[in-house]
Amino acid sequence: MPDSHTTNLSRDAVLRERAARVIPGGLWGHLNAAKLPAGYPQYYSRAEGCRLWDVDGREVVDFMSSWGPIVLGHHDPVVEEAARRQAQLGDCMNGPAPVLVELAERLVASIPHAEWCLLAKNGTDATTACVTIARAATRRRKVLVARGSYHGAVPWCSPSTAGVTAEDRAHLVFYDYNDVASVRAAAEAAKCDLAGILVTAFRHDMSRTLDLPDPAFARALRAICDETGAALILDDVRAGFRLHLGGSWETVGVRPDLAAYSKAIANGHPLAAVTGAEWLRRAATEVFTTGSFWCGAVPMAAALATLEELQRIDGPARMRAMGQRLRDGFAAGAERHGLRIIQSGPPQMPLLQFAGDADFRLGEAFCAAALAAGAYFHPRHNMFLNCAHDAAAVDRGLEAAEEGFAAVARLSG
Amino acid sequence: MPDSHTTNLSRDAVLRERAARVIPGGLWGHLNAAKLPAGYPQYYSRAEGCRLWDVDGREVVDFMSSWGPIVLGHHDPVVEEAARRQAQLGDCMNGPAPVLVELAERLVASIPHAEWCLLAKNGTDATTACVTIARAATRRRKVLVARGSYHGAVPWCSPSTAGVTAEDRAHLVFYDYNDVASVRAAAEAAKCDLAGILVTAFRHDMSRTLDLPDPAFARALRAICDETGAALILDDVRAGFRLHLGGSWETVGVRPDLAAYSKAIANGHPLAAVTGAEWLRRAATEVFTTGSFWCGAVPMAAALATLEELQRIDGPARMRAMGQRLRDGFAAGAERHGLRIIQSGPPQMPLLQFAGDADFRLGEAFCAAALAAGAYFHPRHNMFLNCAHDAAAVDRGLEAAEEGFAAVARLSG
Known part of the structure; x- marks a missing residue:
């Protein structure tokens, strides 16, 4: 060489x-x-x-x-000024700064289905927490996932199967995006063990033509969850805050029980969030979800400024x-x-x-x-x-x- | 109220x-x-x-x-100046900044077992990647874990079992920290399906007296991995860079095959790392591990400055x-x-x-x-x-x- x-x-x-x-x-x-x-x-x-x-x-x-x-x-000046001001005070401390409460209140106020929220660092943190919370709340195991959808980069959902065991995905049941019959069939296969249905805001699988969600499909997922007591989990990691500030499925008029956000939430500062309905609050307390930097105040200040600015303009x-x-x-x-x-x-x-x-x-x-x-x-x-x-x-x-x-x-x- | x-x-x-x-x-x-x-x-x-x-x-x-x-x-001035300088250029872009290469070279140069590294955001990202890489490289499934050790906050390792299925932990086999006989028994139980042994730098289980690793215990883990072709995985998330800049088990003279770091690596900026031996490089390429902010340049600049400063003083x-x-x-x-x-x-x-x-x-x-x-x-x-x-x-x-x-x-x- x-x-x-x-x-x-x-x-x-x-x-x-x-x-x-x-x-x-x-x-x-x-x-x-x-x-x-x-x-x-x-x-x-x-x-x-x-x-x-x-x-x-x-x-x-x-x-x-x-x-x-x-x-x-x-380098949005409003976001960077908010981040800079918080950084001068403190970022990663023995507990959060007050900005956590302001951000959590804002998320709950602006996302109609949300009664509470959790923060994290990766989109995968948020989708994994949603699935775990749904299982904890329902005491069931099966989660419906659309074939080909990306939900993160850990064994239960990674697009690579290297190092993945069969057990990592033992309780996933697959359906086809926008195909109500396939969802009904998957829900029937899960029987009384259906914990949740996981769905991306629209079909955005790599190397495929994108598909917006058919509103009838979205409503059918909601209905199946209502019938079975399962949690409708919106993976809004990729689309969240770009399509609608109240969550991407406000565009089709369907509200999830749990939603995962990351990417756009803080204009590039590392942050993720889970929002949830009231009936899942206790389960969200029981599931242990944490990380060394999850109370970091700077990304929270950046997120608050990002969401305010997105609304203002x-x-x-x-x-x-x-x-x-x-x-x-x-x-x-x-x-x-x-x-x-x-x-x-x-x-x-x-x-x-x-x-x-x-x-x-x-x-x-x-x-x-x-x-x-x-x-x-x-x-x-x-x-x-x-x-x-x-x-x-x-x-x-x-x-x-x-x-x-x-x-x-x-x-x- | x-x-x-x-x-x-x-x-x-x-x-x-x-x-x-x-x-x-x-x-x-x-x-x-x-x-x-x-x-x-x-x-x-x-x-x-x-x-x-x-x-x-x-x-x-x-x-x-x-x-x-x-x-x-x-607010270490050296770290914050490095972070500020990188932030003025760019943080979360379509790819990394040159500082990634400088940081990766430094980690590989200063950690004796390391031939390569990956970066991430959470300690849990790093421990999960280590386990997955060990499984991918060995095409085996069983991982030995010390009873009561904390390795992260997702279903395979969380201290809470809420929302966790039996399958999430199907391939863990437990041993007792500093107890060589228990490790040998666990390895025998795993038979020819032993992918790796996961161990924290010392026993730092919450609410227990801390135990430093017995050097004979550390050497026995190394020997069992050498005998079986399994990967010795050091979870150095909590202790890394506080006890020794070459990885905490330099203090007992035992080198792991994979190691997970986070916490202290960037003085509070969100970053995690995996380092690995040469024989695990291909598996680390096959496992898909990523996150929206994992190429963010500011935490890398902070890490580089942190590690340099830790060495200098x-x-x-x-x-x-x-x-x-x-x-x-x-x-x-x-x-x-x-x-x-x-x-x-x-x-x-x-x-x-x-x-x-x-x-x-x-x-x-x-x-x-x-x-x-x-x-x-x-x-x-x-x-x-x-x-x-x-x-x-x-x-x-x-x-x-x-x-x-x-x-x-x-x-x-």
Whole structure:
């Protein structure tokens, strides 16, 4: 192997080479750029609003928002001022700061189904707590889960089965998203051992066209839970606070018994939350859920500021409008190039696919060309608008997308 | 219930009253002050060095260090400057910042068994990843765990069984800490399905006298793993970086195959880590482990600064010396009052118990009186020194302890 110091490797390549020695696979998890088209950077030096700079100084308009956490934009001044002020007082102490109570009161006041909340650090903490609380409250074991849905990265729900035992998933029963008959069949299979039904806010499985929840499907889940005494658990980790500040299923008029949030809750500061209905409060007390940093006050102050700011500016509506502008621009660009595209998902969390592109060859060519022209899109995973995307930023993204469409047209032509 | 606004409740009591409505049990987890003697505050307004101020303005010298995370002291200027500098650039982005590579290289360089590392947010993330990686690498299922050891707060290891199914713990086999025969028996019970042995750095079970690891016990675990091809997993979440910067079992000369760290790694910023031996690298790549904030650069910058600073000042030696000063002072104080005490644990993480005090009545009286006199001790859980404890701070703690011993003497007299 040539010594990187004597070659013309990019800074990104040098860092990847060093990381390959000390981190398995170069990087854990969903942010590993090895899964992205060639040319995507792995390391970043700076972020501001909806813009990112990689370690080689290339600037992009970013449409992934760190895969969800960034909802107001990087370095939002209101959030950072709140975080800074709390940090000057104290963060990780022998107990929480008063901001915990303010945040908990705000979550309970603004999320209609919520009578109480718990805080945590990871989305997986929140989904795991929901499942455990549902089991503790019902003294039953079976949990219905949609085939292919992502609920976290621990053995009971990980997309990888490496190191997972059969027992880790012994009490999951699977159904198909938006398919009421399959849910009824799964509930019947669970018999009188049905503890809960777990469902994502919409179907956002990687590498699939996104599906919004059919309101009849959502109502059927609610009805089955009401009939059986099971808990309806909304996994709102990915979508929460982008679609609706009261929880994403306010958009279909169905209220869960438990909901899991993380990602957007504190504009990038590490925090997760569980909200629950009154009948689950006692079980939430019995389940032991904790972590060394879960009373950290800075992410709570950031969350409180994030939620207030999202409400003040009507963040979901703003992201919806800018997402629609992006979507309209994609449609116009595809049409100019004679390309058939599939656009799916809520406008705040859109996915662009090319018709007949089962292997994502076209999607990857689009993304690689757009990246080179200054916009960061994703070919397989829903993207994320944030409130720092204004019309000018979306339009810069669309200019870069034009290079993407041209590249796809050349490949398809 | 009287309206709190018209009564003379303390600020702490008002916050607890509000929290009781929106948080099950008032607070989740280990920082719930309901488990502490009367008089202990729940809410904190400020922290500095080794001092805490509760929301009613009472100042204490703190000997819990947030239950471990605070290792250099609150607002350590070196750590906070590193965190601030990284925050100005970017924290939670589409990928990591270069500081990830620097931190990973440092962990691998300073921890002798480590050939690679992963980062996460919670100690539980790290212990869960270790167990899963051991299973993936060995394609076996059984994990040996010491009876009563705490390894986290999810169903496979939680101290509560609410919401836990039998299957969550189907592949755990129990042994007794420091009891080699019990480990051999557990390993034999696991037969050829032994994936790993999980062990804490020392026995630090809540409400028990602490036990340091018998070096012969540690060597026996290493030998059993070597004989069977299982992974020796050191849960160094609680003790890591307080006893030794190369991992706590450097003190007994035994190197694990996998180790889990969190708490002290970044002086209160949320971070956890797994380190592993070469033979486990491929399995660590196959196991999918991730979280929305796991590439956040600010806690990594804080960790790098924390580890450098701990090395520069020889933090473990400093905490050991101050812990010994505290212990000597406790011994002298108890003797002055004619009290028989039991002191256990490494000096950096001491526990003080009173002889014959099975129900902790004396320990709680000691703590309550010491708290009123300005020192925060814990009656049942190991305490934590940090590097902001200087001789003056320890001596202030001992002055307060004098009130505690006097209270115990009155009770025992």
